[in-house]
Amino acid sequence: MSQARITNLLNIFITLKKKIALFVNFLNKKKYLFYFFLIVVFFFVYAVILNQIKLHTELKENNLNSFLKSNEFNNVKNFISENIKSPYKEYNYIVQNNDTLEKILKKYNIGNTEINKIASAIIKKKLSNIYAGAEIKIVTKEEKETNKIISLAYSVDAITSVEVKRSKDKFNVAKIVLKLKKKEIVLSNSIKNNLYSSAIKAGIEPNIIVEFANIFGFEVDFQRDIRTGDMFEVYYEQYVDDENVVKNTGKIIYASMFVNNKELSLYNFKYDNKEGYYDVDGKSVIKTLMKTPINGARLSSSFGLRKHPILGYNKLHQGTDFAAPTGTPIMASGSGIILRAQKYKGYGNYVSIKHNSTYITAYGHMSKFGKGIRKGVRVNQGRIIGYVGSTGMSTGPHLHYEVIKNKKRVNSQRLKLPSGKILNNEARNKFEVDRIKIDVKLAELRRIK
Ligand SMILES: [Zn+2]
Numbered sequence: 479m480s481q482a483r484i485t486n487l488l489n490i491f492i493t494l495k496k497k498i499a500l501f502v503n504f505l506n507k508k509k510y511l512f513y514f515f516l517i518v519v520f521f522f523v524y525a526v527i528l529n530q531i532k533l534h535t536e537l538k539e540n541n542l543n544s545f546l547k548s549n550e551f552n553n554v555k556n557f558i559s560e561n562i563k564s565p566y567k568e569y570n571y572i573v574q575n576n577d578t579l580e581k582i583l584k585k586y587n588i589g590n591t592e593i594n595k596i597a598s599a600i601i602k603k604k605l606s607n608i609y610a611g612a613e614i615k616i617v618t619k620e621e622k623e624t625n626k627i628i629s630l631a632y633s634v635d636a637i638t639s640v641e642v643k644r645s646k647d648k649f650n651v652a653k654i655v656l657k658l659k660k661k662e663i664v665l666s667n668s669i670k671n672n673l674y675s676s677a678i679k680a681g682i683e684p685n686i687i688v689e690f691a692n693i694f695g696f697e698v699d700f701q702r703d704i705r706t707g708d709m710f711e712v713y714y715e716q717y718v719d720d721e722n723v724v725k726n727t728g729k730i731i732y733a734s735m736f737v738n739n740k741e742l743s744l745y746n747f748k749y750d751n752k753e754g755y756y757d758v759d760g761k762s763v764i765k766t767l768m769k770t771p772i773n774g775a776r777l778s779s780s781f782g783l784r785k786h787p788i789l790g791y792n793k794l795h796q797g798t799d800f801a802a803p804t805g806t807p808i809m810a811s812g813s814g815i816i817l818r819a820q821k822y823k824g825y826g827n828y829v830s831i832k833h834n835s836t837y838i839t840a841y842g843h844m845s846k847f848g849k850g851i852r853k854g855v856r857v858n859q860g861r862i863i864g865y866v867g868s869t870g871m872s873t874g875p876h877l878h879y880e881v882i883k884n885k886k887r888v889n890s891q892r893l894k895l896p897s898g899k900i901l902n903n904e905a906r907n908k909f910e911v912d913r914i915k916i917d918v919k920l921a922e923l924r925r926i927k
Contacts, residue, residue, distance in 0.1 A: 586616060592624070745912070762899050768811035797840075798879050805867075814832050839880065
């Protein structure tokens with residue numbers, strides 16, 4: 479190394495040392511400013527990283543959820559199969575509104591002759607019903623121009639699925655019905671807020687709850703009779719699959735309520751091909767008249783003296799008002815013959831039914847009449863005679879319901895209604911035997927629980 483080079487290096491070294499000294503000096507003077515600057519930079523970097531991480535996780539979660547269901551998943555599968563050069567492809571298609579099998583198959587470039595063959599095969603077996611939201615598994619084989627169907631699988635209802643398989647140039651259609659086992663179950667609970675929520679808590683299926691409420695509809699006013707702590711019990715049929723998953727429900731065999739310090743137990747009984755519910759004494763639960771000829775209504779004004787909402791002065795309200803949305807169906811509270819179905823005074827659209835020589839019921843303010851409801855027509859209990867409205871002298875949609883006993887309007891809610899038929903003779907004997915069988919089974923099922 480030459481002398482000049484060493485001097486040069488030495489000079490650079492000295493300048494560098496001076497510069498470092500200057501910088502250290504600067505730091506000593508403006509130390510705090512520098513630290514502050516460092517902290518700002520640190521926080522900025524931190525914030526950016528944090529945001530990135532968050533964004534990434536959210537995306538990942540969203541992606542994973544939709545990914546498994548989406549067509550993208552199928553695309554990936556197809557991508558893999560394309561790479562291994564397989565002509566077979568599998569798709570899971572979710573049926574959309576207004577889809578037909580024909581439309582769907584066209585999306586996968588299936589030829590018309592092929593589509594027609596499949597369509598006629600499944601129509602012949604009455605298995606062509608597909609519904610929106612259902613999944614169709616499709617396996618195709620790629621050909622030169624159009625694709626071929628290898629197999630097709632879909633379900634037509636909760637327990638029936640269909641498999642279409644190609645065999646040479648024909649299609650075999652197989653209907654697969656899930657084998658369900660009938661199971662009997664007893665569930666009970668005390669009522670906290672209302673029957674519905676307490677029954678759901680007990681694990682009872684919604685359609686069984688509705689059925690239960692219908693059975694007791696003649697005896698219990700679910701809006702007003704029920705108190706916290708009242709009890710109910712229901713013994714009914716369930717249909718379960720191999721994994722013990724409930725796929726369907728059957729009938730209610732026994733139902734019991736403890737309301738108003740009274741226990742009322744009802745038994746399903748079939749005789750002469752007629753099925754109904756009877757109490758321990760063999761008395762039918764169906765009364766000649768219903769207390770509330772409307773479902774899901776709120777009693778808004780009871781029978782008695784009140785300030786009339788339109789006329790303003792005190793007047794005897796000679797009926798019971800049930801508030802309900804316009805269009806809510808109104809039922810005939812008992813079987814009988816229609817006396818009137820027309821516009822009538824302040825009642826607006828009005829229907830009256832003569833049930834027997836003692837009782838007439840009347841319904842006012844309807845928005846419209848039920849199908850086929852006119853004077854002289856015979857109706858059965860529960861038939862829809864009209865729909866809630868606000869016609870006539872009315873301040874809002876409600877049903878004005880009157881019970882007329884021997885030509886005098888009476889309070890329908892206080893009425894001791896004559897009960898339906900009582901089983902006699904042979905029917906009664908059979909009922910007693912059936913009832914004991916039900917009681918024995920009930921005790922057994924309660925113990926299992
Ligand atoms: Zn009224």
